[in-house]
Amino acid sequence: MTSLKSDFLQILTERDFIHQVTDLEGLDAKMAAAEKEGPISAYIGFDCTGTSLHVGSLVQIMMLRWLQKCGHKPIVLLGGGTTRIGDPSGKDESRKLLTDDDIAHNMAGIRTIFDQFLSFGDEPSGATMVNNAEWLDQLGYIDFLREIGTHFTINRMLTFDSVKLRLDREQPLTFLEFNYMILQAYDFMELGKRYNCSLQMGGSDQWGNIVNGMELGRRSAGLSLFGLTTPLITTADGKKMGKTADGAVWLNEESLPAYDYWQFWRNTQDADVGKFLRLFTELPLDEVKRLESLEGAEINDAKIILANEATKMCRGAGAADAAHATAKETFERGGAGSDLPTVAVSAGLFETGINVVDLFIEAGLGASKGEVRRLIKQGGAKLNDVKVDDAEAMVTNSALEGGQIKLSAGKKRHALIKIGE
């Protein structure tokens, strides 16, 4: 492996973050010279269509974190302006146009995530969050076309993968979508001008957009810009990572409790442990090597470390410890950790008694009565770790253990029922 001069690129290379770089040596030299010439700023764009981001964005977030650790300045660009148009790529869903309030709300939610990973502030390496509405909102169409449009040829745009794929497959591509790449290119240039940002990073699908931005910056503003992309992160069986039964694995607590977040990492397949440790934790590489070489049941220890580290970073040490403790209690001792999903019910409920099936639904462990009955029939339902055989059984005060009841659906899904006021 050729050794790089800058810490940042060295780390990224070792940890398999890099898919492509526009000018590795040039960028390396520039970053290595930071001590004399000051840190460089780099940005990654994020969509703000929701109040949270999911693990799919985590690679990018980790890159910004490393960037900051290496003394450079991370810029988080939120697509406030582009979100207002609505991203046309997800064309199966009718795109909803977000109001300004929605967008502001979403941005606030996303900000709380970045607060965990980055340190914001005015110091040279302090992170900043920028909204592209800042410049996009004021764009005049004609001026924009004259200034920016002249730098793009349709011939060239047609050669981009994102466009070509659509055309080859004879799928429609709207004009709006076609313009997206120009707007993204414009973002890069504006960030270069306003924030002296010289590097854009992103997923491998962003390569074309990044390159466009570099060229626009050079031609229109004389900027020297760089681009870097990450590979698409897939699990060992070839799926895009980050999807679970209930959808995305969200990064913020409101969308996904820390316990579930921890569990997501804990349930990583063997074959992915090393990869994930490299990308999503900051453990030293020799430690990662040791952990990923564990075999058989021992690799579970590596998964626990992965879960702890990942959760700590995203949700804080306290949340990670609590999740770990609960998992230990629940899985290793068959008890009930306090961090399990908990549902409070009124005391009166057990005076008269409640049907087990209804109780499971109450606890969120089943969507319909039929589903819970099936679960019981198949032997997957447990109440205080005792298999439930009778779907007609009533649960009364006598089932309470220390004021709570532990319900389990299968081996992994558990919930606590507690008496509330």
Add this chain to the structure above:
RNA sequence: GGAGGGGUGGCCGAGCGGUUAAAGGCACCAGACUGUAAAUCUGGCCUCGUAUGAGUACACAGGUUCGAAUCCUGUCCCCUCCA
């Protein structure tokens, strides 16, 4: 604006008057095996009912028929080609 094609269960996709709660695949859930892994096997996968069963359901609204996802009419939406 003109011509044509289409909207089926979470997704893909068969069905094209009765034997269709709707083939098949994917995803998902549970069980077995294990290590809270993967792979594999078994069962399940609209709602209500222990179940025979009942109720809803094939874009929406009507109609034809003993009987419709299947035929007809209207509405909405999507796509392709032409202008």
